[in-house]
Each structure stands twice: as structure tokens, then as C-alpha cells.
Amino acid sequence: MITVFGSINMDLVARVGRIARPGETVLSPRASSFFGGKGANQAVAAARMCGAGSINVAMVGAVGDDVFGKACLDNLRENGVDVEAVRIIDEPTGCAFITVDDSGENAITVASGANMAVRAADAPERLLSGASVVVLQIEVPLAESLELARRARKAGAMVVWNVAPVPSAIERMAIADMLATTDVLVVNEHEAVAVAAFMGEDVGGNCFKASSILARMSGLVCIVTAGAKGALAVGPDGTQYRAAARPVTAVDTTGAGDTFVGVLACGLAEKRDLGDAMRRACVAASLSCLTSGAQAGMPTREALERALTVSPTLAE
Incomplete structure (x- = not known):
């Protein structure tokens, strides 16, 4: 079982x-x-x-x-995600406003809406006691995510925490609590440095030094994703x-990091060794950049297996 506790937009x-x-206005032909x-x-x-294997994926949100x-909700169901623990409430659904430039880079503003009402209590015990991997991010209330992580660890689940987007300000104790409930921390280059800084560590902008410090001080595995440089x-x-x-040749990098985390979680749930799980996650993230939209380009298992058997160049 993989249980994802987080945002839906x-x-x-x-x-x-x-x-x-x-202060600048830029025109786009359409949205x-x-x-x-x-x-x-x-x-x-x-x-x-x-896929249709023995590992189920459930969403709490x-x-x-x-x-x-x-x-x-219809989209999650169509992709095989269990949505029984997704509440429908009297707040607008979360919405993200994304601009993507000609190089594939993006800028994102998120209106959280219903995501701010997500509670740890929304996750029934069946999604934790039977879960092999629980995945969290930073787009729902941090206090609720911390409570859910504590419950998951107590139930014996592996907790994968993607510190994204990194908060602009957060108490050191909250970051310490988050790290204490984490088995695998996933951050990009900027997030690694920011989390280390919150913990009082000056790494001079060196994300790999940050990852070593975080791993050692918190007794966890720290994964730094670095785009085209891999992980x-x-x-x-x-x-x-x-x-x-x-x-x-990237069309849209939106969702590449999320593809990495989701595919990594699948690999860990399948009991793959960390190196193999990361390798598969990196290739899947690369594939996801070939199509516009966060989810549209996320590969199926079959697509990933094909990619793993061909030339390293996927740009064609």
C-alpha cells in the first residue's frame, strides 16, 4: 500500500x-x-x-x-487511485496558476482552497497499518502532516517526505519534528540548502553538503533531485x-519532481534497493517532461520499462 497525504489542485x-x-504583464495565446x-x-x-499489481495507492485530501x-476526483479514480479518504467540503478546490516559458521552465502560484482543510484524522487506520509507504509534501497544513507522519511511523510504515514547496518561514522545532518522523527525505537543490539553514547549518549553497548533514543529524536517507543532473x-x-x-528536450518540467517521488515510492513499496528505485524514478521524471501538464506525461509502468531498455536519449 502507498498512501499519499496531500494537495489536490x-x-x-x-x-x-x-x-x-x-510588475510586468506578459501575453499568452490561451490557457x-x-x-x-x-x-x-x-x-x-x-x-x-x-499498475494493476499488488500495491494499491490511496489519496488522503x-x-x-x-x-x-x-x-x-474522477481523474484520480480513472488513474486507479483509491479516493475514499478524500473529503468534499464547502471550500473551493485548490487551484494552481502556472506559466511555462519557451525553454520549459515554469513559475507557479497556488490558491490552496480546500487543501487547507485536510486533517490527519481524515486518514483511516487501514491506510496506515497496511501501508508500506506514506508520502507527504508541504501543500497542506504542516501540523496535520506531522501528526499523520507520527501515526504512520507508529504503525510501522516508511515515511517519505518531499519538502516542497519549502516554507518561506518556519520554526526550527517544526523542521526538527518533520525530520524526526522521516525515513526518506526528498528535496531539490534549493530545498536542501533551505532545510539545512532552518536547522542552523550554513552550507554555503552546497546542496550535497546539506544532504549529508541532514542525513547524519536526523538518521535518515536524504535524496537531492537535481534536474538534468539526476539525483x-x-x-x-x-x-x-x-x-x-x-x-x-523538455516541453514542460511541471510535475517532474512529483513523478520522481511517486515512482520512488512505488520502487520502495516493491522493496527495490534504493539505487534501483532512484534510477527508475529519474528516468520516469525525464519522460514526464516530454508532455505539457503535471500529470499528462507521467509514464505508465510499461512506458518506463520500454525506456529502460533503449538508448539513453529520450528526446526523439
């Missing part, structure tokens, strides 16, 4: 020549809607990767009683694992 995406600077939210993205990535909410994991004893990304 509708993404509104506009393609632009370049991302607007503060498109896609399913998103880091929690929902990671649940879909995991479900597509686990909240949506509004509106058109976006209904569509988001590096450091264990509490200093053991390192590296995985390469595949070279691609």
Missing part, C-alpha cells in the same frame, strides 16, 4: 515567451487546464507505475463541492547512491 497553465518579472496538486500528482505517478473538485542520495552513515537523468 486544478492547474491553469499559460505558455509564454518568457516568465513575467514583478489550458490540467489536473495537479503535489499530493495528487504523486499519487497518480505511483498508481501508474504500480480534500476538494471543493464544485466542478473542479468533481473532475479531480544523489546520502544515508545516515554517509553511504551515497547516484542516479542519472535521461537527456530530453
Whole structure:
């Protein structure tokens, strides 16, 4: 079982020549809607990767009683995600406003809506006691995520915490509590440095130094995702694992990090060794950049297996 506790959004995406600077207006020919939210993205990535196998994927979250909410729930079901623990409430469904430039880079603003009403109590024990992996992010209330993580650890589940988006301000004790409830921490280069700084560690902008410090001080595995450079994991004893990304001509990088986390969770739930789980997650994240939208390009298990057997170049 993989249980994802987190956000569910509708993404509104506009393609632009370049991302607007503060105070500037940039025109786009049209806007498109896609399913998103880091929690929902990671649940879909995991479900597509686990396929019709023995590992089920469940989502714990909240949506509004509106058109976006209904569509988001239908989409999760269609992707094989159990949505019994997703509440429908009297708040608007979360919405993300995304601009994507010609190079595939993006800028995102999220209106949280119903996501702020997600509670740890929404997760029934059946999703924790039977869960092999519980996945969390930072788009729902942190206090609720911490409570859910504590429950999951007590039930014997492995906790994977993706510290994204990193909070602009947070108490050191809250970060310490988060690290204490984590088995596998997943951060990008900037997030690694920010989390280390919250813990009072000056790493001079070196994300890999940050990952080593976090792994050692908290007794966890810290994985740093670095886009086209792949990913590096450091264990509490200093053991390192590296995985390469595949070279691609990116159409849209939105959701690549969530693809990595979801596919990693599937690999861990399947009891793969960390290096193999990371390798599969990196290739899947590369594949996801070939299609617009956070979830649209997330590969199925079959697509990933094909990619793993061909040339490292996936840009064609």
C-alpha cells in the first residue's frame, strides 16, 4: 500500500515567451487546464507505475463541492487511485496558476482552497497499518502532516517526505519534528540548502553538503533531485547512491519532481534497493517532461520499462 497525504489542485497553465518579472504583464495565446496538486500528482505517478499489481495507492485530501473538485476526483479514480479518504467540503478546490516559458521552465502560484482543510484524522487506520509507504509534501497544513507522519511511523510504515514547496518561514522545532518522523527525505537543490539553514547549518549553497548533514543529524536517507543532473542520495552513515537523468528536450518540467517521488515510492513499496528505485524514478521524471501538464506525461509502468531498455536519449 502507498498512501499519499496531500494537495489536490486544478492547474491553469499559460505558455509564454518568457516568465513575467514583478510588475510586468506578459501575453499568452490561451490557457489550458490540467489536473495537479503535489499530493495528487504523486499519487497518480505511483498508481501508474504500480499498475494493476499488488500495491494499491490511496489519496488522503480534500476538494471543493464544485466542478473542479468533481473532475479531480474522477481523474484520480480513472488513474486507479483509491479516493475514499478524500473529503468534499464547502471550500473551493485548490487551484494552481502556472506559466511555462519557451525553454520549459515554469513559475507557479497556488490558491490552496480546500487543501487547507485536510486533517490527519481524515486518514483511516487501514491506510496506515497496511501501508508500506506514506508520502507527504508541504501543500497542506504542516501540523496535520506531522501528526499523520507520527501515526504512520507508529504503525510501522516508511515515511517519505518531499519538502516542497519549502516554507518561506518556519520554526526550527517544526523542521526538527518533520525530520524526526522521516525515513526518506526528498528535496531539490534549493530545498536542501533551505532545510539545512532552518536547522542552523550554513552550507554555503552546497546542496550535497546539506544532504549529508541532514542525513547524519536526523538518521535518515536524504535524496537531492537535481534536474538534468539526476539525483544523489546520502544515508545516515554517509553511504551515497547516484542516479542519472535521461537527456530530453523538455516541453514542460511541471510535475517532474512529483513523478520522481511517486515512482520512488512505488520502487520502495516493491522493496527495490534504493539505487534501483532512484534510477527508475529519474528516468520516469525525464519522460514526464516530454508532455505539457503535471500529470499528462507521467509514464505508465510499461512506458518506463520500454525506456529502460533503449538508448539513453529520450528526446526523439
